[in-house]
Amino acid sequence: MTEQAACAIAYDAELDASGLACPxxxxxxxxxxxxxxxxxxxxxxxxxxxxxxxFHSFARLAGHALLHEETEGEVYRYWLRKA
Incomplete structure (x- = not known):
């Protein structure tokens, strides 16, 4: 998916967790x-x-919807809809 297409996904809040290790x-x-x-x-x-x-496991177990995910190099983006 291109960056332009990703921008079309509406979101209410954004979290930058770049540089943070699991969990x-x-x-x-x-x-x-x-x-x-x-x-x-x-x-x-x-x-x-x-x-x-x-994020896949969390969304499934918590009942949230993982609407979309994308990878760009070493950057991962996720769009989660709260249950």
Whole structure:
């Protein structure tokens, strides 16, 4: 997906977890989601490759929707819709 297409995904809050190692990107995302209302979307940027596995599992177990994810070099972006 191109950067232009990614920008078309609307989000209500953004979290930059770049430079943080596992499990911090996920923990910070969980805290950010706690501050959002049901149905709102959080965009997360991370650089930890383990975040791919973590965000998939977290979304499934917590009931949130992983709307989209993309990888650009060593940068990972996720769009999560709060359950």
């Amino acid at each position: 911090m990107p996920l923990l910070k995302a969980k805290l950010a989601l706690n501050g959002l209302g049901s149905g709102q979307v959080l965009k997360v940027t991370a650089t930890d490759p383990g975040s791919q596995r973590d």
